[in-house]
Amino acid sequence: MSDCKEKIINNWFDSITSNSLINYKGDITSDVITDFVSRSEKIFESDNTLDNFKKNTIHIFVECVQNLFHHALLISEKNIRFGAFSINYFDNCVTIVTGNYINSKMKQLISDRINQINSLSKEELKTLYRLILNNEEFSEKGGGGLGLIDVSKRTGTKLSYEFLNINENIYFYILKIKII
Amino acid sequence: MDSIIIEGTPKTPSINFDATSGKIEIKGRSIPENSIEFYKPLVDWLETYATAPLANTVVNIQLEYFNTSSSKCILDIFKKLENIAKTGNAIIINWYYEEDDEDMLEAGEDYQSIIKVPFKMIEIEE
Numbered sequence: 001m002s003d004c005k006e007k008i009i010n011n012w013f014d015s016i017t018s019n020s021l022i023n024y025k026g027d028i029t030s031d032v033i034t035d036f037v038s039r040s041e042k043i044f045e046s047d048n049t050l051d052n053f054k055k056n057t058i059h060i061f062v063e064c065v066q067n068l069f070h071h072a073l074l075i076s077e078k079n080i081r082f083g084a085f086s087i088n089y090f091d092n093c094v095t096i097v098t099g100n101y102i103n104s105k106m107k108q109l110i111s112d113r114i115n116q117i118n119s120l121s122k123e124e125l126k127t128l129y130r131l132i133l134n135n136e137e138f139s140e141k142g143g144g145g146l147g148l149i150d151v152s153k154r155t156g157t158k159l160s161y162e163f164l165n166i167n168e169n170i171y172f173y174i175l176k177i178k179i180i
Numbered sequence: 181m182d183s184i185i186i187e188g189t190p191k192t193p194s195i196n197f198d199a200t201s202g203k204i205e206i207k208g209r210s211i212p213e214n215s216i217e218f219y220k221p222l223v224d225w226l227e228t229y230a231t232a233p234l235a236n237t238v239v240n241i242q243l244e245y246f247n248t249s250s251s252k253c254i255l256d257i258f259k260k261l262e263n264i265a266k267t268g269n270a271i272i273i274n275w276y277y278e279e280d281d282e283d284m285l286e287a288g289e290d291y292q293s294i295i296k297v298p299f300k301m302i303e304i305e306e
């Protein structure tokens with residue numbers, strides 16, 4: 001990964017974390033997830049306004065960071081599974097933003113998946129969730145294929161995403177979730 | 181048949197599967213990265229229990245959080261219980277949810293729609 005591309009990611013990270021409640025970038029390990037879930041809970045419990053968002057935010061946050069854990073591309077030269085995330089509170093809503101490197105072949109799969117989810121009504125999401133819950137399939141990485149559907153079902157808002165082009169084979173995938 | 185008793189952790193629920201009393205409990209939070217690894221011994225235990233179950237089995241599920249990979253494993257648990265019910269033994273699943281936690285109630289209803297075992301939705305105070 002060139003210095004120039006790292007600078008793009010650093011600038012993006014600075015732009016999303018200037019007013020964040022909690023943020024991190026680096027290797028996404030099981031211990032990092034445990035630590036940040038605990039820290040996020042404490043932040044949300046310590047503030048009456050945020051406390052109303054706590055349950056939904058923590059649930060969605062767990063799904064998001066575990067998606068990074070399972071799907072972020074391994075950066076071989078550093079031997080880390082690089083991911084970044086931030087939780088923000090602004091204008092009466094919580095946003096969770098995540099970013100991770102992906103292969104170019106994943107780009108189309110992710111955008112198709114999110115566009116499909118965004119096109120569904122609340123009832124349709126519920127039906128799809130139950131269908132996949134009962135399909136007895138696990139991905140090779142242990143995921144159930146339910147994560148983004150569950151997130152969308154809980155927020156009631158559309159998922160937004162973008163891809164930063166790193167090189168012809170690698171993209172940086174950014175997912176933004178708004179909880180109202 | 182030995183019971184399974186597991187203490188809860190920040191990512192895994194406390195477990196009490198007791199073949200002597202026919203009481204099966206999962207409580208706390210279930211957000212491990214590898215849900216299959218955690219739940220496989222529980223599913224295996226139920227398969228053995230199903231060979232000589234008690235006439236009445238009570239299942240208490242009281243979860244604060246669970247991730248979507250756990251949700252599939254919990255369904256596997258319920259499917260084993262459904263098999264026991266099919267052999268004429270009584271199973272009741274008590275699904276606890278905190279007041280105002282509509283998502284947890286809905287999660288219970290999702291299972292109720294799939295599994296042919298009586299569910300009792302029980303609201304508890306936060």
